[in-house]
Amino acid sequence: MEKTILTWLNDIQKKACLTTEWFIRLVAWAWSGKTKALISRYLYITQELWINPGNILCITFTNKAANEMKNRIRKILWEDTSNSLITTYHGFGVRFLREEIHKLNYPKSFKILDEEDQKAILREVFKELDIEYKNYTFKMVLNEIRRIKHMPTFSITKDYIKNFWINEKIDYTPSISKGIASKEFPITVINDIINWYFVKQKKNFALDFDDLLLFSLYILWTDNITREKRSKKLNYIMIDEYQDSNTHDNLLIDILSEYHKNIFVVGDPDQTIYEWRGASVWFINNFHKSHIKTETIIMAENYRSTKTILSGANSIIKNNKNRIEKDLFTKNKEWEKIIYFHWKDDSDEANRISQKIKELYSNWVKLNDIAVLFRASASSRKIEQAFIKNNISYIIYGWIRFFERKEIKDIIAYLQLLMNQDDDIAFRRIINYPGRLIWEKRLEYIEQLANKEKTSLYRVLKKYWGSKKFEGTWSISFIDTIEYFRKQIETIKISDLLDKLLQETWIMKILRQDWDEDRLENVEELISSIIAMEENYWEELALSQYLQDIALYTNLDKEEKKGSVKLMTIHQAKWLEFPYVFICDLVEWIFPNKRSIEEAKEEWLEEERRLMYVATTRAKEQLFLTNSEWFHHSSWDKIPSRFLHEIDNPLLIIEWEKESALDKNRLKNYLEKKIWIQNNGRNFLIWNNIEHHIFGKWVIEDIHYKSKTLYIKFENRNTPKAMDIATIENLITEWKITLQLDNPS
Numbered sequence: 001m002e003k004t005i006l007t008w009l010n011d012i013q014k015k016a017c018l019t020t021e022w023f024i025r026l027v028a029w030a031w032s033g034k035t036k037a038l039i040s041r042y043l044y045i046t047q048e049l050w051i052n053p054g055n056i057l058c059i060t061f062t063n064k065a066a067n068e069m070k071n072r073i074r075k076i077l078w079e080d081t082s083n084s085l086i087t088t089y090h091g092f093g094v095r096f097l098r099e100e101i102h103k104l105n106y107p108k109s110f111k112i113l114d115e116e117d118q119k120a121i122l123r124e125v126f127k128e129l130d131i132e133y134k135n136y137t138f139k140m141v142l143n144e145i146r147r148i149k150h151m152p153t154f155s156i157t158k159d160y161i162k163n164f165w166i167n168e169k170i171d172y173t174p175s176i177s178k179g180i181a182s183k184e185f186p187i188t189v190i191n192d193i194i195n196w197y198f199v200k201q202k203k204n205f206a207l208d209f210d211d212l213l214l215f216s217l218y219i220l221w222t223d224n225i226t227r228e229k230r231s232k233k234l235n236y237i238m239i240d241e242y243q244d245s246n247t248h249d250n251l252l253i254d255i256l257s258e259y260h261k262n263i264f265v266v267g268d269p270d271q272t273i274y275e276w277r278g279a280s281v282w283f284i285n286n287f288h289k290s291h292i293k294t295e296t297i298i299m300a301e302n303y304r305s306t307k308t309i310l311s312g313a314n315s316i317i318k319n320n321k322n323r324i325e326k327d328l329f330t331k332n333k334e335w336e337k338i339i340y341f342h343w344k345d346d347s348d349e350a351n352r353i354s355q356k357i358k359e360l361y362s363n364w365v366k367l368n369d370i371a372v373l374f375r376a377s378a379s380s381r382k383i384e385q386a387f388i389k390n391n392i393s394y395i396i397y398g399w400i401r402f403f404e405r406k407e408i409k410d411i412i413a414y415l416q417l418l419m420n421q422d423d424d425i426a427f428r429r430i431i432n433y434p435g436r437l438i439w440e441k442r443l444e445y446i447e448q449l450a451n452k453e454k455t456s457l458y459r460v461l462k463k464y465w466g467s468k469k470f471e472g473t474w475s476i477s478f479i480d481t482i483e484y485f486r487k488q489i490e491t492i493k494i495s496d497l498l499d500k501l502l503q504e505t506w507i508m509k510i511l512r513q514d515w516d517e518d519r520l521e522n523v524e525e526l527i528s529s530i531i532a533m534e535e536n537y538w539e540e541l542a543l544s545q546y547l548q549d550i551a552l553y554t555n556l557d558k559e560e561k562k563g564s565v566k567l568m569t570i571h572q573a574k575w576l577e578f579p580y581v582f583i584c585d586l587v588e589w590i591f592p593n594k595r596s597i598e599e600a601k602e603e604w605l606e607e608e609r610r611l612m613y614v615a616t617t618r619a620k621e622q623l624f625l626t627n628s629e630w631f632h633h634s635s636w637d638k639i640p641s642r643f644l645h646e647i648d649n650p651l652l653i654i655e656w657e658k659e660s661a662l663d664k665n666r667l668k669n670y671l672e673k674k675i676w677i678q679n680n681g682r683n684f685l686i687w688n689n690i691e692h693h694i695f696g697k698w699v700i701e702d703i704h705y706k707s708k709t710l711y712i713k714f715e716n717r718n719t720p721k722a723m724d725i726a727t728i729e730n731l732i733t734e735w736k737i738t739l740q741l742d743n744p745s
Helices: 002-007 011-018 034-047 063-077 089-104 115-129 138-149 154-167 187-203 209-222 224-233 247-256 281-285 307-317 346-362 377-389 406-419 424-430 440-453 457-464 475-486 494-504 507-513 517-536 543-554 594-599 602-616 661-671 725-734
Strands: 023-028 056-059 085-087 236-239 263-267 294-299 338-345 370-374 394-396 565-569 578-583 619-630 652-656 675-679 682-686 698-704 709-714 721-724 740-742
Touching (some): 011 294, 023 034, 034 056, 034 263, 063 085, 089 224, 115 138, 138 187, 138 209, 209 247, 224 247, 236 247, 307 338, 307 602, 307 619, 338 346, 346 377, 346 619, 377 517, 377 565, 406 424, 406 475, 406 507, 406 517, 406 543, 424 457, 440 457, 457 475, 494 517, 494 543, 507 517, 578 602
Parallel strands (some): 023 263, 023 294, 056 085, 056 236, 236 263, 370 578
Antiparallel strands (some): 675 682, 682 740, 698 709, 709 721
């Protein structure tokens, strides 16, 4: 068996397989065969070292990865792997707590909360405390809860579990007054929200995903017998995607490995993209320091992508300082260069992507070999519309199609009823949104009359709203609203009509009071898309025409098709690969994102760069990078992403909007590493490496847009200087160096 296992491995994989004792760090770059090495090592330990699978803990990052590993092992050994300890951190926590949580007086049937469950609890808390949306949101509170549960030292977390979850009584009295409207974020308020949330969580014996590990750690930390028993049982521990582990993950592994001290970690520091979830690149970069006698094995050969794509990925990621130095290499061919498309606006960008995909398809490229990746899911809307317009089949991973989201369907239903009084489907959807007290029995009464008189539900309500059956309802208000806006269909733009309708019906207020930012952003994106469509029509866009177009988006075949382009965020694409990859919206403030630019924190910008590295290495054969000059519905000029000019120019083929000379010139400046800065409404173009007779050459190392500060490194100075834009402008004038002003008008 040993010979069979080792014969399918290269030399580096064999070394990883045969090095079984003490601490081993396998630094494995993208598509370097690390999964094969991990599975082979597991087989080697079970078959050659005769270790029972129940004494090996193998941690993967996703349930999908764990199941795939089990299936591959099952196919080789023809043995049942359902009871093996191949699982995720949270999967281990669930299994452990089912056996041990009774020690904390919790039932084995404890409930596990997902994010929607958490939001449901928070919705109750916010209403009971009368918290206003403008001050607090679900995302804000959930982030604070996660921060509390991810304290850097477990002793703090341990006290939190002991004091609240075990010792404290269930009753809790908030200290704040209801209806607080302060713009501040006083600690007493957030404490009350969180403690009230914890009370409701505790009453239901419910644990969120963080608690699965925290409670496991608490038991292991406080119960020496359980701790020793578990540590002795696990002869070997193997961890995949180790770069995504957080503080508590590492603490759990260190406790479980106390007895045998055999840990094998596999990861790529350059793919650490979950720091917002607690992961830290520090753990893998410094594993050899935190675990004495660590042996490091480097696995850098890539078996999937072309040399061109890998060279592009390397040229980007080498700009990060906090990494293990090593370049990917491959024996694959050079193949095509990376193509960069720079177009007029976001609508044009989406249409050009569609045209390129149709061109690939006409050249026998399968649609399911193509992926379009985004930094933010909001980018999906323009791509979806362009694909439908161009009859391109697509699948969206991980989230609901834009026009199938509840808040969007609710709003579209209002427009449908305005256009057609006989639309019973639209009527049913919105009659109680917002609530108008026309519930099941009244709705049945309306339906009976409609059947009897052979008319629509809306016409029945309009005719009989004054009867006793509808006393105490808001039926007349609903009718007045529909009739009022029906009269305006022909007189105002759809975007203006919708804006007024959302205010009149209080829908926007309801969405704000629901404290869910995602829904508000989706509604804002809907209005923006309507404005873009209005600008694209030569004549006034009629509501009937708009609803016909929307029907294409809302009546899509929901079944996944094999011949479909894949749309997803980069985070969702991390474990996937595609022959052809498009990365869109490569502009500052989107990718890298707004937070990393405004705060100018090096670790945040480095994570954005790692995300770009992950995106580029998803491509096997050809990579397409896209952005546009401006947003169709706004005057905001886009600044091309810094990641574009980090790619070595010889690797790129550049295409831009031929009609605009400005596009060509600005693009040339960006790719030559000239930097645009906006100050007081003016766009400044500053060249790097300007020679000065005293200071020597100087380079702009970083830009902090929020404070309008440039960090400049002078050749004859040890550290960079922080200077505001006005100071730089004065210095350049003093040095008699021309500073070019851009005047797009």
